[in-house]
């Protein structure tokens with residue numbers, strides 16, 4: 001089970017950059033090919049930018065050509081959740097962090113084998129932690145704060 005993170009909008013606003021706040025908390029979308037990670041090919045783990053929960057591994061990242069980081073499976077199905085999203089006149093599936101409820105991106109059924117799914121995720125929703133293997137034990141990261 002993933003530990004739930006519950007913070008007020010004010011707390012999120014104080015912690016996140018304006019871009020991250022807009023995407024994670026207001027369900028925004030970064031412009032394609034502008035994010036930090038769509039073209040990142042390094043081995044490592046992608047964690048939630050809001051709460052640090054491990055979401056995706058470079059093992060399941062692939063080049064979808066969409067301009068957003070794309071994964072065919074989450075590291076742990078408990079760590080992400082999906083919800084029907086009918087905003088913008090489209091029927092889509094929203095992908096959220098299972099711990100802090102942050103908006104991550106959308107899920108599309110056009111991914112590669114073995115899942116056939118594409119988790120289309122905003123770079124701004126992710127924090128990349130370099131390093132091989134599946135990191136089970138989170139070493140508390142305090143980088144990126146000033």
Ligand SMILES: [Zn+2]
Pocket residue numbers: 048049050051052053097098099100101102
């Ligand atoms: Zn989170």
